[in-house]
Amino acid sequence: MSPQNSAGTEKTLIVAPSWLGDMVMSQVLVQELVEQSPQGEVHVLAPPATFAIAARMPGVVSAISSPFVHGALNLLARFTLAKQLSSQGFQQAIVLPNSFKSALIPWRAGIKKRTGWKGEHRYGLINDLRVLDKAAVPLMVNRFYVLAFPFTEISLQTDKQPRLTTDAENFDLLRNKLSLSVDKPIVALCPGAEYGPSKQWPAGHFSTLADACLDAGFTVWILGSKGDSAISRDIIDAMDAPARVVDLCGKTSLVDAVDLIHAADIVVSNDSGLMHVACAVDTPVVCIYGSTTPNFTPPLGKKVRILQTSISCRPCFERVCPLGHLKCLQGLSPKIAMNALCGLLAEANR
Numbered sequence: 001m002s003p004q005n006s007a008g009t010e011k012t013l014i015v016a017p018s019w020l021g022d023m024v025m026s027q028v029l030v031q032e033l034v035e036q037s038p039q040g041e042v043h044v045l046a047p048p049a050t051f052a053i054a055a056r057m058p059g060v061v062s063a064i065s066s067p068f069v070h071g072a073l074n075l076l077a078r079f080t081l082a083k084q085l086s087s088q089g090f091q092q093a094i095v096l097p098n099s100f101k102s103a104l105i106p107w108r109a110g111i112k113k114r115t116g117w118k119g120e121h122r123y124g125l126i127n128d129l130r131v132l133d134k135a136a137v138p139l140m141v142n143r144f145y146v147l148a149f150p151f152t153e154i155s156l157q158t159d160k161q162p163r164l165t166t167d168a169e170n171f172d173l174l175r176n177k178l179s180l181s182v183d184k185p186i187v188a189l190c191p192g193a194e195y196g197p198s199k200q201w202p203a204g205h206f207s208t209l210a211d212a213c214l215d216a217g218f219t220v221w222i223l224g225s226k227g228d229s230a231i232s233r234d235i236i237d238a239m240d241a242p243a244r245v246v247d248l249c250g251k252t253s254l255v256d257a258v259d260l261i262h263a264a265d266i267v268v269s270n271d272s273g274l275m276h277v278a279c280a281v282d283t284p285v286v287c288i289y290g291s292t293t294p295n296f297t298p299p300l301g302k303k304v305r306i307l308q309t310s311i312s313c314r315p316c317f318e319r320v321c322p323l324g325h326l327k328c329l330q331g332l333s334p335k336i337a338m339n340a341l342c343g344l345l346a347e348a349n350r
Contacts, residue, residue: 010041012040014026015093015103016050016096020274024277030044032148041061042060045064048067066081082109093113094116096116096144098122100125117131142158161300161301164258185217185219187220187341188266189209189223189267190267190268190269192225192228198316201337205329206268209337210235224274233247257274266344280300290314291314294306305343311327314328
């Protein structure tokens with residue numbers, strides 16, 4: 001049984017993260033707040049990178065745009081937004097990023113209770129300040145979840161899974177616009193990782209896997225942002241049958257990607273935001289870990305296969321391999337991924 005929130009918050013503002021994966025994981029916090037206060041309202045203040053996802057999060061009443069690029073202070077604009085929020089009757093703000101800037105708006109808006117982890121110089125800005133014990137709360141999803149409870153419940157764990165809604169009508173529009181065929185089982189490849197190349201399975205491995213999937217009778221889509229177009233092109237250029245792959249990188253919006261991933265039969269993804277999207281829409285996903293570890297940001301779904309090596313230098317959490325060899329990813333062969341893909345798909349279809 002979940003402990004009750006003694007504060008009885010009726011209207012809560014969540015200040016959202018800018019990383020897609022973190023944004024998806026934060027939906028468990030929304031779930032808990034709604035369970036604790038079914039008559040209350042949860043609103044999300046989100047930056048441009050994750051704003052679109054807020055509207056797909058069950059339990060969110062409204063998404064409010066925080067139009068600040070990463071690293072920009074822009075005090076005047078922040079205080080203007082805070083003034084707009086001050087009249088909306090929020091009893092609590094839960095600030096998920098650890099930055100000083102992220103705490104400014106709720107403080108300036110006069111929101112009485114401002115909850116968050118101790119971050120960079122936030123004393124006073126955050127007045128319900130939590131000090132993180134990484135051993136007690138090792139998973140990122142739980143670091144979000146426990147902020148729904150009083151400080152005394154700081155070591156709570158959750159088995160909740162993030163959820164995103166999908167839009168069948170939008171997928172039909174995409175299918176017609178992009179001339180997508182759904183006659184064969186669909187494998188969606190997600191080769192990007194905004195964090196850096198130490199999280200990206202080599203393009204050559206993706207190429208070999210894509211050819212194997214095509215030979216096995218699958219349709220193959222490559223999904224990602226415009227920034228992933230280069231790696232997508234590298235994958236296609238190295239393939240035996242490049243003309244048979246559907247390259248969707250940079251051709252869809254973030255919410256379009258949600259619906260495309262939901263339509264796929266299985267996803268193969270690096271440890272990235274789209275991996276978490278796949279879990280949140282219940283699509284089976286083969287998850288490839290390099291410099292990071294599922295001990296911190298695991299795929300939060302029931303239909304998953306985790307691929308990782310056991311070499312001594314990982315996890316290093318570096319953006320670029322400090323040793324220059326990327327063995328943590330090179331050692332995960334396309335054959336290993338194909339076997340995991342086929343096994344997971346067979347299990348999911350039982």
